[in-house]
Amino acid sequence: MSILSIDIETYSDIDLKKSGVYPYAESDSFQILLFAYAFDDGPIRIVDLAQGEIIPYFVVESLFDPADIKTAYNANFERTCLAKHFGQAMPADQWQCTMVHALTLGLPMSLADVGRALQLPVDKQKSSAGTALIRFFCVPQKRRKEVNTYLFDDPYLASYRNYPKDSPTKWEQFKAYCIQDVETERTIRTALEKYPISQTEHQIWCLDQYINDLGVEVDIQLVQQAITCASKHQEQLEEEAIKLTGLDNPKSVAQVKQWLKDAEGIGVKSLNKDSVSGLLKQAESDTVKRVLEIRQELAKTSIKKYEAMERSRCKDNRIRGLFQFYGANRSGRWAGRLVQVQNLPQNHLKDLDLARELLKSGDHETFELLFGNVPGTLSELLRTALVAGEGNIFRVSDFSAIEARIIAWLAGEEWRMEVFRTHGKIYEASASQMFKVPIEQITKTNPLRQKGKIAELALGYGGADGALKAMGALKQGLKEKELKPLVKAWRNANPSITQLWWDVEEAAMTAIVEKTSVQLRHRLKFTYESGILFITLPSGRNLAYVRPRIENDIRFNKPTITYEGYEQGKWTRLKTYGPKLVENIIQATARDCLAEAMLRLDERGFKIVMHVHDEVIIEAPEGDDCLEEVCRIMGQPLDWAPGLPLPADGYETYYYRKD
Numbered sequence: 196m197s198i199l200s201i202d203i204e205t206y207s208d209i210d211l212k213k214s215g216v217y218p219y220a221e222s223d224s225f226q227i228l229l230f231a232y233a234f235d236d237g238p239i240r241i242v243d244l245a246q247g248e249i250i251p252y253f254v255v256e257s258l259f260d261p262a263d264i265k266t267a268y269n270a271n272f273e274r275t276c277l278a279k280h281f282g283q284a285m286p287a288d289q290w291q292c293t294m295v296h297a298l299t300l301g302l303p304m305s306l307a308d309v310g311r312a313l314q315l316p317v318d319k320q321k322s323s324a325g326t327a328l329i330r331f332f333c334v335p336q337k338r339r340k341e342v343n344t345y346l347f348d349d350p351y352l353a354s355y356r357n358y359p360k361d362s363p364t365k366w367e368q369f370k371a372y373c374i375q376d377v378e379t380e381r382t383i384r385t386a387l388e389k390y391p392i393s394q395t396e397h398q399i400w401c402l403d404q405y406i407n408d409l410g411v412e413v414d415i416q417l418v419q420q421a422i423t424c425a426s427k428h429q430e431q432l433e434e435e436a437i438k439l440t441g442l443d444n445p446k447s448v449a450q451v452k453q454w455l456k457d458a459e460g461i462g463v464k465s466l467n468k469d470s471v472s473g474l475l476k477q478a479e480s481d482t483v484k485r486v487l488e489i490r491q492e493l494a495k496t497s498i499k500k501y502e503a504m505e506r507s508r509c510k511d512n513r514i515r516g517l518f519q520f521y522g523a524n525r526s527g528r529w530a531g532r533l534v535q536v537q538n539l540p541q542n543h544l545k546d547l548d549l550a551r552e553l554l555k556s557g558d559h560e561t562f563e564l565l566f567g568n569v570p571g572t573l574s575e576l577l578r579t580a581l582v583a584g585e586g587n588i589f590r591v592s593d594f595s596a597i598e599a600r601i602i603a604w605l606a607g608e609e610w611r612m613e614v615f616r617t618h619g620k621i622y623e624a625s626a627s628q629m630f631k632v633p634i635e636q637i638t639k640t641n642p643l644r645q646k647g648k649i650a651e652l653a654l655g656y657g658g659a660d661g662a663l664k665a666m667g668a669l670k671q672g673l674k675e676k677e678l679k680p681l682v683k684a685w686r687n688a689n690p691s692i693t694q695l696w697w698d699v700e701e702a703a704m705t706a707i708v709e710k711t712s713v714q715l716r717h718r719l720k721f722t723y724e725s726g727i728l729f730i731t732l733p734s735g736r737n738l739a740y741v742r743p744r745i746e747n748d749i750r751f752n753k754p755t756i757t758y759e760g761y762e763q764g765k766w767t768r769l770k771t772y773g774p775k776l777v778e779n780i781i782q783a784t785a786r787d788c789l790a791e792a793m794l795r796l797d798e799r800g801f802k803i804v805m806h807v808h809d810e811v812i813i814e815a816p817e818g819d820d821c822l823e824e825v826c827r828i829m830g831q832p833l834d835w836a837p838g839l840p841l842p843a844d845g846y847e848t849y850y851y852r853k854d
Contacts, residue, residue, distance in 0.1 A: 201267045202376040204229040217515035220279040231373040239377045268306045268380040269294045287404035293384045298521040301739035303761040319382040328369045399790045403520040410515035411804040414582045424559045425498040428569040436489045507533040526783040542575040581851040590822045592829045592845035593810035597785045604839045606695040615840045622648040629684040650685040657774020700773025734787040792829045
């Protein structure tokens with residue numbers, strides 16, 4: 196068995212960041228320019244495909260030999276591009292992704308950032324010259340407008356491409372850059388070998404690659420009509436705003452601010468969503484109110500996701516590459532890409548079928564007449580643009596209140612466990628426990644239920660009155676003076692969860708200070724090793740916190756945990772504490788529950804096309820009555836979580852929606 200390290204440089208006229216690798220590689224213009232490789236610890240070679248060289252036969256043989264391991268940084272890119280180049284599948288189970296390995300150890304996502312975070316020698320780090328060279332050789336170049344402007348009626352003549360012959364010096368630099376990427380990837384992989392990815396995690400990554408390769412179909416007729424409808428509606432709103440205000444550009448913040456001041460003497464600092472809502476309450480004239488309402492409608496962004504669907508679909512109208520494995524590296528959860536399916540608006544329309552058909556038919560007038568707010572309705576239809584392929588139907592199954600169940604189980608909060616073992620009405624039960632009222636009295640119209648719900652959503656991870664406000668407590672009718680008592684009532688009702696926060700903090704601090712291991716219940720363990728704090732989850736998977744230490748928190752004048760992590764675009768030192776660590780642990784455990792369920796479903800032959808939070812979407816033939824079986828498999832007990840009540844429910848639908 197050999198390890199084949201690979202890095203490639205490519206060209207395509209499709210924007211990789213906006214459309215993803217699948218449409219990028221599917222383009223007729225796609226080409227692999229450079230192929231750099233090395234076997235094991237051997238010398239790094241480069242193949243200049245752009246200038247007619249071919250990949251050696253023994254390398255091609257290794258690429259398709261199941262016994263040889265292929266590695267790359269962000270292996271999904273190399274796998275997909277090489278599959279297109281050879282016209283043959285590149286099975287993920289023969290590959291390892293060094294980027295994913297880095298993410299599992301709490302390191303950044305980019306190759307350059309990982310090299311810096313690991314403090315690699317300068318000659319082993321990623322070259323900084325790559326960005327400019329990629330812009331020069333790998334993407335279409337736009338002609339300057341002053342040159343041959345008559346050509347711009349033809350989009351093919353409005354751009355051109357740089358070839359190696361256009362700058363031989365830069366081309367040699369580009370080849371050196373590609374070679375250096377293999378060197379950096381291999382050095383990082385060697386540095387991380389001490390903490391290998393488990394076989395189970397590798398299986399989950401392989402399944403993730405299969406799901407990304409498979410993709411999900413998009414109803415392109417609905418998408419295109421939504422874009423057209425939104426564009427027409429926006430034009431109508433802008434025309435109305437111009438008539439009402441006399442402004443040249445009613446979308447201009449500066450112009451609208453001045454108009455509001457002139458029209459009604461309103462001094463405006465901001466025109467963001469919350470500010471406009473507040474201004475609507477202040478406004479007196481109908482004209483000003485209508486202009487602000489138009490401003491709200493123009494600010495709707497639902498059209499961007501439709502455009503993302505249009506842009507990222509492949510030729511068979513399936514969108515691929517929607518999920519980034521370990522994208523949230525504090526918990527190991529998946530992150531969304533391209534369309535961001537984890538962040539689609541919910542749908543509450545009573546007649547989704549009618550709304551979809553009117554939109555698809557292009558009857559925008561009736562669509563607006565029956566459903567009113569066009570941006571809002573288009574937003575609610577976003578989910579429904581993702582559809583089961585012809586002859587198929589979606590079977591959707593999900594876990595109910597998974598985080599609330601896991602934290603109750605991990606903390607040993609027995610009254611909550613009894614709720615989840617029986618009726619499952621946690622909002623009602625929480626209100627009953629907090630306010631000492633019989634649960635039968637906590638109906639949906641009882642304001643105590645709303646307090647119980649807000650408390651459940653906001654306070655499980657150490658949140659206080661600020662968390663309640665962020666959850667919309669004041670907007671939902673609670674008064675400021677009610678917030679602190681609500682926090683106290685929830686914590687008093689949940690002493691085991693509250694204790695878990697501080698047990699976790701103490702265990703983490705002890706592990707860091709004494710460089711030892713501390714064991715808590717349900718296999719939860721804290722270990723300091725080689726400059727990393729590892730938290731071993733009940734599943735056996737580790738969370739990693741790089742270079743942790745205990746520092747004084749000036750704000751609270753108490754010791755706090757800090758570690759190195761990636762936040763807001765930079766590698767920096769971050770603070771954490773017990774409740775935040777508990778949040779990481781619970782969300783990570785929820786991810787492990789979903790991942791194991793997905794492995795079981797895949798093993799039984801079910802075709803998973805999406806997963807959203809704690810929900811799995813399966814595409815299956817219409818006549819295949821398998822929903823009950825899917826839910827049964829999802830809800831099977833987990834060997835590593837004895838006593839965790841985690842049933843699954845589900846529904847069938849031809850298009851994605853919230854049940």
